[in-house]
Every structure is written in structure tokens, then in C-alpha cells.
Amino acid sequence: MPPEFAVRVGQALDNERLRRNLRRTMDGLVAKRRQAFPDIHELAVLRRRGKLIRAQALANLPDLLLELEANCERNGIRVHWAETVAEGNAIVLDLLRRQGARRVIKGKSMVSEEMGLNHHLEAQGIQAVETDLGEFILQLAGERPSHIIAPAIHKDRREIAALFAAHFPEYPYTEDIEGLTAIARRIMREHFGQAIAGLSGVNFAIAETGTLCLVENEGNGRLCTTAPDLHIAVCGIEKVIARLDQLPPLLTLLTRSATGQPITTYVNLISGPRRAGERDGPREVHLILLDNGRSRMHRDRQLRATLRCIRCGACMNHCPVYTRLGGHAYGTVYPGPIGSVLEPQLQGLERQGELAEASSLCGACGEVCPVRIPLPGLLRRLRAEGAGEGEDAGVPGRGSRRKAPQRLIWTLWRLTHAHPALYRLATHLATRLRWLVPTGLGPWARTRAAPVIAPRSLHELARAEGFAHE
Amino acid sequence: MPHSPRVYFFGTCLIDLIFPQAGLAAMRLLRREGLEVIYPQGQTCCGQPAYNSGYEAAARDVARRQLDTFPEDYPILVPSASCAGMLKVQYPKLFAGTPDEERARRLAGRVHELTDYLARVLDWRHPDLGPPLKVALHHSCSARREMGVAGAAAELLARLANLEVVEPDHAQECCGFGGTFAVKQPEISAAMAADKAAAILATGARVLVGQDCGCLLNLGGTLAHRHPQAGVGQSWQGADPGARGVAPAARGAANHDGSGRVTRQPAPLAQGPVVKHIAELLWERTHAP
Numbered sequence: 001m002p003p004e005f006a007v008r009v010g011q012a013l014d015n016e017r018l019r020r021n022l023r024r025t026m027d028g029l030v031a032k033r034r035q036a037f038p039d040i041h042e043l044a045v046l047r048r049r050g051k052l053i054r055a056q057a058l059a060n061l062p063d064l065l066l067e068l069e070a071n072c073e074r075n076g077i078r079v080h081w082a083e084t085v086a087e088g089n090a091i092v093l094d095l096l097r098r099q100g101a102r103r104v105i106k107g108k109s110m111v112s113e114e115m116g117l118n119h120h121l122e123a124q125g126i127q128a129v130e131t132d133l134g135e136f137i138l139q140l141a142g143e144r145p146s147h148i149i150a151p152a153i154h155k156d157r158r159e160i161a162a163l164f165a166a167h168f169p170e171y172p173y174t175e176d177i178e179g180l181t182a183i184a185r186r187i188m189r190e191h192f193g194q195a196i197a198g199l200s201g202v203n204f205a206i207a208e209t210g211t212l213c214l215v216e217n218e219g220n221g222r223l224c225t226t227a228p229d230l231h232i233a234v235c236g237i238e239k240v241i242a243r244l245d246q247l248p249p250l251l252t253l254l255t256r257s258a259t260g261q262p263i264t265t266y267v268n269l270i271s272g273p274r275r276a277g278e279r280d281g282p283r284e285v286h287l288i289l290l291d292n293g294r295s296r297m298h299r300d301r302q303l304r305a306t307l308r309c310i311r312c313g314a315c316m317n318h319c320p321v322y323t324r325l326g327g328h329a330y331g332t333v334y335p336g337p338i339g340s341v342l343e344p345q346l347q348g349l350e351r352q353g354e355l356a357e358a359s360s361l362c363g364a365c366g367e368v369c370p371v372r373i374p375l376p377g378l379l380r381r382l383r384a385e386g387a388g389e390g391e392d393a394g395v396p397g398r399g400s401r402r403k404a405p406q407r408l409i410w411t412l413w414r415l416t417h418a419h420p421a422l423y424r425l426a427t428h429l430a431t432r433l434r435w436l437v438p439t440g441l442g443p444w445a446r447t448r449a450a451p452v453i454a455p456r457s458l459h460e461l462a463r464a465e466g467f468a469h470e
Numbered sequence: 471m472p473h474s475p476r477v478y479f480f481g482t483c484l485i486d487l488i489f490p491q492a493g494l495a496a497m498r499l500l501r502r503e504g505l506e507v508i509y510p511q512g513q514t515c516c517g518q519p520a521y522n523s524g525y526e527a528a529a530r531d532v533a534r535r536q537l538d539t540f541p542e543d544y545p546i547l548v549p550s551a552s553c554a555g556m557l558k559v560q561y562p563k564l565f566a567g568t569p570d571e572e573r574a575r576r577l578a579g580r581v582h583e584l585t586d587y588l589a590r591v592l593d594w595r596h597p598d599l600g601p602p603l604k605v606a607l608h609h610s611c612s613a614r615r616e617m618g619v620a621g622a623a624a625e626l627l628a629r630l631a632n633l634e635v636v637e638p639d640h641a642q643e644c645c646g647f648g649g650t651f652a653v654k655q656p657e658i659s660a661a662m663a664a665d666k667a668a669a670i671l672a673t674g675a676r677v678l679v680g681q682d683c684g685c686l687l688n689l690g691g692t693l694a695h696r697h698p699q700a701g702v703g704q705s706w707q708g709a710d711p712g713a714r715g716v717a718p719a720a721r722g723a724a725n726h727d728g729s730g731r732v733t734r735q736p737a738p739l740a741q742g743p744v745v746k747h748i749a750e751l752l753w754e755r756t757h758a759p
Binding site: 320357366411420465 | 491497498506507512514520522527531535611612614643644646647648649651652657659661662663664687688690691695
């Protein structure tokens with residue numbers, strides 16, 4: 001059982017090295033994104049377009065998924081449906097066993113994290129080898145990703161050098177980034193040469209052509225999806241888009257929002273297994289489409305916007321809370337603002353509802369989201385779901401955060417603020433007894449001087465200065 | 471003789487009890503521009519605290535009372551971008567599908583954030599009567615994002631000739647207030663406030679102004695806690711270098727309620743800035759006592 005959120009928050013805030021690493025890298029990513037979008041009008045047009053493409057796809061989700069399935073099958077990609085992570089894991093395991101694979105090389109995939117796939121496979125005697133450099137580092141450290149794009153962003157190169165020295169003593173110690181990368185490369189090449197099974201995620205699944213799009217910068221994704229005989233792609237059902245010509249605007253939004261790159265080093269468009277006469281490529285390609293609660297989110301008009309996400313990570317890069325905590329403190333697969341919206345819906349409000357409260361609603365996330373997900377509004381909606389108010393979207397744990405002390409506070413607040421005469425009486429008493437009113441109580445005053453109630457309210461001062469009252 | 475144009479003033483609950491001098495300064499600024507300023511005594515709170523906490527029914531009850539309190543077709547001026555955003559952007563959502571939806575929409579259409587109205591509607595311009603002064607400007611997230619009026623405060627300050635206006639490092643980042651967020655997640659909030667306070671101190675500004683008293687409560691409180699000897703916190707708690715024509719010895723005893731009562735002994739001015747709402751600074755520096 002991981003420690004409580006509050007404990008993890010305390011640990012993260014006390015970790016000066018983590019705070020420094022995060023601030024530096026987040027500032028860098030924010031600056032790169034800003035430089036990547038020099039024309040704010042182009043950005044505005046692109047964001048509107050990106051939102052429309054994703055919203056249209058979600059509006060036709062059932063039909064598009066069937067079209068995707070039909071066109072993938074026509075291309076020779078076998079399609080599997082998994083309603084739960086358990087079903088998804090069972091399908092992967094079955095495919096690997098049929099192939100006789102004792103090891104699978106993996107490209108970066110957040111859905112596989114969502115499935116807890118590595119853990120599941122290892123329990124069944126199959127080794128999962130991460131080949132994305134960041135994920136590779138984390139596998140050595142026994143940690144989970146702290147960011148959806150840059151999973152090891154919380155570590156600086158000295159920490160990584162120490163990790164490599166401990167795991168690969170045969171290589172000379174280095175803190176040089178190129179030197180460290182070269183070590184990882186040599187180790188991975190061994191795996192790429194030997195593996196008979198590869199697994200990847202999917203950035204976009206194109207219904208009209210039955211194509212899987214995968215972007216990456218290291219070439220490991222291409223190797224995982226072409227070198228072994230078996231390629232398994234895991235994909236959330238929301239990743240489908242209707243047409244191939246909708247891909248370029250989404251790609252440019254994704255890469256520029258994520259890392260500030262005009263395009264990634266590798267853009268893989270996977271349209272099936274090796275054809276007759278071709279000399280390389282996998283002999284089998286399988287696509288696993290995972291639901292895991294997405295259909296339920298899809299049913300609610302407002303919460304459906306959660307599914308527009310293209311996983312660029314810009315919301316966390318710009319989030320003042322994420323920038324101070326990093327991803328591990330969230331205790332979830334998806335951290336940051338999108339995680340605080342997604343995880344309470346995936347895992348329920350009882351377990352993860354507090355994440356929706358861990359936001360000042362500053363709006364930085366919604367401002368940068370490339371597909372204009374109204375993240376602050378969704379956080380607020382989930383708070384209402386937690387309090388059992390508003391439209392019932394069937395979010396698990398609805399009402400579980402409605403606690404008696406808060407209910408009492410809001411009942412009193414409603415009483416005084418919905419009745420002006422009572423409000424004026426209360427404020428009159430507060431101003432007259434202002435030295436007795438305990439404004440310094442609670443956690444607020446641990447780091448702040450207590451506010452002082454004024455001797456006269458503005459209601460009184462306005463009257464005294466002769467301002468009309470109606 | 472035609473009547474002066476009338477405007478409503480929505481003072482906000484925070485200003486009502488903690489920062490009334492900010493509200494009073496704002497109303498004086500508006501009256502001087504030839505407006506008849508109406509302060510309905512039935513106003514209480516925009517409802518944002520409950521709304522942002524998920525208690526929508528309680529928020530709606532309180533918000534409905536505000537709909538009743540501002541019935542005429544006058545502009546509603548709000549000295550807080552956060553409360554203005556609640557009235558203008560959130561009310562139509564809060565009342566969507568209820569019998570009050572139309573009333574909420576009409577009210578939303580009449581809401582203006584104070585600095586935006588001063589700078590862009592009234593074209594507020596007055597000679598700066600104050601001494602040279604370095605001022606740090608903190609924009610609330612609501613001003614910057616929800617209302618999109620951050621430029622107005624900077625414009626107004628730029629019209630005062632003797633001010634040097636600076637923005638703290640990471641100016642676009644939230645100060646960590648967030649209403650109930652500061653109470654529910656006090657550690658995260660405090661970490662954000664500490665970074666912001668450090669950035670403000672690093673500017674060397676003598677005065678910190680903003681258009682939202684929530685941020686100022688948070689930042690003033692944090693600065694005062696960290697530098698209790700410095701004249702920081704609510705503006706009446708310290709010496710006030712922003713006021714015009716006041717001898718240094720007398721400044722510290724600046725009364726804050728316009729009644730002439732002195733409420734605090736002067737605090738010695740150290741390196742920390744005095745924290746005040748932008749309306750106070752504009753009024754202090756442009757009117758002859």
C-alpha cells in the first residue's frame with residue numbers, strides 16, 4: 001500500500017534535488033513549446049482544428065472503431081478487444097506464449113503502464129525489456145514513470161550515472177550524457193538482435209486506412225515494431241481518428257506541445273505485417289484495443305472531453321503543482337492535470353478523488369492543451385461528483401468525498417451568504433469583535449501571517465461615504 | 471439635467487471584511503470619473519468558494535441572491551478578476567438548465583473587471599502626484615486566463631509617470647492561493663506561495679499590487695510570516711511608501727478605513743514590499759487630499 005497522498009506530497013516538497021531537477025526541466029519544456037509556436041494565431045487555429053478532429057472522432061467512436069477493426073483486419077493486423085486491463089494482459093500473455101517468447105522488447109507505452117503489464121508478465125515468467133531510454137533507466141531503478149513523455153525527468157545525469165555504474169560495472173564510469181546513452185545503446189542492441197516479440201503503444205489509430213501511427217525520437221520504437229516476428233500494439237479505444245489527412249495537424253500539435261519539436265525523429269505508420277516478397281518486418285501484428293472505463297467516460301457529455309487527450313504532457317509541464325511534486329507524488333500512472341482528471345474516473349473518487357482537489361484551478365493546463373480540454377472545468381466537475389452534486393455520470397465513488405465537517409461548513413456558509421440581513425449581522429459582529437475572531441487557525445497560518453478583519457466592512461464604509469445602495 | 475451614468479459595484483466578500491479600503495478606493499476612482507456608483511447592500515458573495523469545492527447547490531443559492539441584488543441594466547464592476555470570472559464565465563454554467571439561466575446570462579453580460587473598465591472603457595488618466603516608486607505587479611490567474619484582462623492593470627500603472635513597474639520571475643505562474651485549495655492542500659499551496667514571495671522580494675519593489683485580493687492575502691501573509699519585521703501584509707500593517715504627499719513619519723500610521731481612526735502602530739519599513747490592491751495605489755497617487 002503506497003503512503004497517503006499528503007505523505008508523498010511532503011516527501012516530494014522536502015526533496016530539494018527533485019525540486020531543482022523538475023523546475024529546470026519544466027522551464028526548459030515550457031520555453032521550447034513557446035518557441036515552437038511563435039505565431040499565436042496559427043496556434044489558436046491549430047488548437048481549434050485539433051479539438052474538432054478529436055471531438056468528431058469521439059462523437060462517432062463506436063462506428064470508427066468498427067471501421068478501424070475492419071480496415072486493420074484487411075491489412076492483416078489482428079484486432080483484439082479488451083474491456084478490462086485483466087483481459088488486455090491475458091491477450092498479451094497468450095500471444096507471447098503462442099510465439100514461445102520468454103522476453104518481449106517494449107517501446108514506450110502509457111497504456112501498458114495502465115495495464116501493469118510488465119509486472120503481470122514477470123509473474124508469468126516473461127521478461128519485459130524497456131527500450132525507451134527513460135523507461136530503461138527507470139526499469140534499472142525499479143521506479144515508475146514520473147512524466148508521460150519524459151518518464152525519467154526527475155533524475156539528473158549524476159543519478160543516472162550512479163545507476164549505470166551499479167548495474168553495468170563492466171563499463172567505465174561516466175557522467176557524460178553521450179557516454180551514458182552509448183552504454184544503453186549497446187545493451188539494447190543485444191535485445192533488438194535477439195527478440196522474437198515486440199510491444200508498443202499507439203499515438204493515433206487511423207480508421208479509414210487501418211494504420212497505426214507511432215512517434216518517437218530514439219528509433220527503439222521502430223526496432224520494437226519491425227525487428228521481432230511478433231508485434232503487439234496496445235491502444236486505448238479513444239486513440240482512433242477518422243482519416244489519414246487528420247493526422248498532420250494532430251502530429252504537429254503533439255510534438256510541438258510535448259517537446260517543442262516540429263516533428264519527431266521517427267514517425268512510424270504501421271499498416272500491417274510483412275507482405276509476401278518483403279525482406280523484413282514482423283510476421284504478425286496484433287492490435288489490442290483497451291476500454292478500461294473509457295466507455296463510461298464517453299457516455300457523459302462533459303467528461304467525454306477527457307478522452308480527447310493526445311498525451312503530449314504540456315498540461316503537466318505548465319502545472320505549478322506538478323512542477324513542485326513530480327509525477328510520483330500523484331501515485332498514479334497518469335500524473336499532472338490530465339492525471340487528476342483521468343485517474344479519479346479510472347480508479348474511482350474514493351481512491352483518487354483528492355487529486356481533483358490538488359489544483360488551484362489556475363487554468364495554465366487548459367490554456368496550453370493542444371486539443372482544448374477544459375481541464376479546470378473537469379477538475380471542478382469531479383469535485384462536484386465527489387460531493388455527490390450535479391449530474392450523475394456514474395463515476396465510481398460518487399459522493400464518497402462528501403464529509404460531515406465540510407457539509408456543516410457549507411451549510412453555515414449558505415445560510416449566512418444567501419440571507420443578506422444575516423450576512424450583515426454576521427459581518428457587523430465580526431468587525432466589532434475582530435480581535436476575537438480566530439483568523440489564524442488551521443494550516444493556512446502555518447506559513448502565513450493571519451489576516452486581520454477590518455474595523456468597518458465595505459458595506460458600512462460605502463454607506464458612510466454616501467454611495468447609493470440601489 | 472441628465473443623470474450621471476450609473477454603475478453597480480460588487481465589492482466581493484474578501485474585500486468587504488479584510489480589504490475594505492481597496493473597495494472604497496475603487497469606488498472613489500469610479501465616482502471621480504463622473505459615474506454614479508451604486509453599492510447594493512444586499513450583496514454578499516459570488517459563490518465561488520462553494521462552487522469550486524463541488525458544492526453546487528449551496529453555490530447556486532448564494533449566487534441566486536446576487537441575481538436578485540443587481541436587477542437593473544447597469545454595468546457591474548468588480549475589483550477582482552476571480553469574482554468577476556465567477557459572475558461572467560461561471561454563472562451561465564452554474565444556472566444552465568434552471569429557471570434562472572436567462573437572468574444569469576443577462577447579468578454575466580454586464581460584468582466588467584475593474585481595471586479593464588478603468589483602462590479601456592473610461593480611459594482613466596490622471597497626473598501622478600506620488601514620489602518615484604518601484605512597484606511589482608502580480609496578475610491573478612483569473613485576470614490572465616479566465617478574464618483575459620491582465621494587460622489592463624499594466625496599462626493603468628504605465629500611465630503613472632513616477633512608477634517603475636516590474637514583474638517578478640515566473641510571473642505567469644499561480645501564487646498558490648486557489649481559494650479552498652490553500653486550505654485543502656496547504657503544503658503545496660505554501661510551496662507555491664514561498665516561491666512567488668521570493669521572486670517578488672528579488673525585484674526589490676517597495677510595493678506589490680495586484681487586481682485580486684485573494685492573491686494579495688496569500689502573498690501578503692506569506693511575506694509577513696517570512697519577514698515579520700518588514701512592512702508587509704495588509705497595507706495598513708506597514709509603512710506606506712506608495713501614498714502621496716505623506717511625511718515619512720506619518721505614513722506608518724496610515725488609517726485604512728477612511729474614518730481617520732488609526733488602527734495599528736507604524737511598523738518599521740524594512741526590505742519587504744507593502745501589499746495593496748491596485749485601486750488603492752491608483753487612488754492614493756492621483757488625488758489631492
